[in-house]
Amino acid sequence: MVTEGEVCNVHLMTEEEKYDLLKNVINDYERKESNLIQILHMAQTIFGFLPTEVQQFIAEEMGLTVSKVNSVLTFYSFFSTKPKGEYTISVCLGTACYVRGGKEVLNKLKEELGIDVGQTTEDKKYSLTVMRCIGSCGLAPAMTINGKVYKQVNPNKIKRILGTLK
Known part of the structure; x- marks a missing residue:
């Protein structure tokens, strides 16, 4: 059984050790296709993302096609x-956030970071995503950085917020 300690120390592991850990995860989930989502979550925790090589490994270990895993x-x-970057910034574009200026917040972040939605800065510091709703409509417009909610954000606050991360 894979322990929490093993998963917490993945940043210290070699690639080979990461694949060994992933193999143990797949075995713990009994190689069942019904557990694929959980296995993908653990693989992303281990590797930080799911490149083609990891998808191929999972497919081979589980007896699935790569297209099934990828789909x-x-x-x-x-x-x-x-x-992903060290900081994942997610701007809410749900109805309340959108009508209260969420799109302008997003545009300012794109300008400040020099990236578009779905991209990561070259220095791997920031990734930018959008969300449809974060459940903070009364705080609109809102965004999150690594899960922390920032409320009533406007374009003028972006530089200050990013400055707190450095």
């Missing part, structure tokens, strides 16, 4: 096939 991971927005 599941690309269906869900919380999986990533590209490395």
Whole structure:
């Protein structure tokens, strides 16, 4: 059984050790296709993202096609096939946030970071995503950075917020 300590120390592991850990995860989930989402979550925790090589490994170990694994991971927005930045910034574009200026907040972030939605800065510091709703409509417009909610954000606050991360 894979322990929490093993997963917490993945940043200290070699690639080979990461694949060994992933193999143990797949075995713990009994190689069942019904557990594929859980296995993908653990694989993303281990590797930080799900590149083609990891997808192929999972497919081989589970007796699935790569297209099956890829179709599941690309269906869900919380999986990533590209490395994420140290800080993942998610701007809410749900109805309340959108009408209260969410799009302007997003545009200012794009300008400040020099990236578009779905991209990561070259220094791997920031990734930019959008969300349809974060459940903070009364705080609109809102955004999150690594899960922390920032409320009543406007374009003038962006530089200050980013400055707190450095």
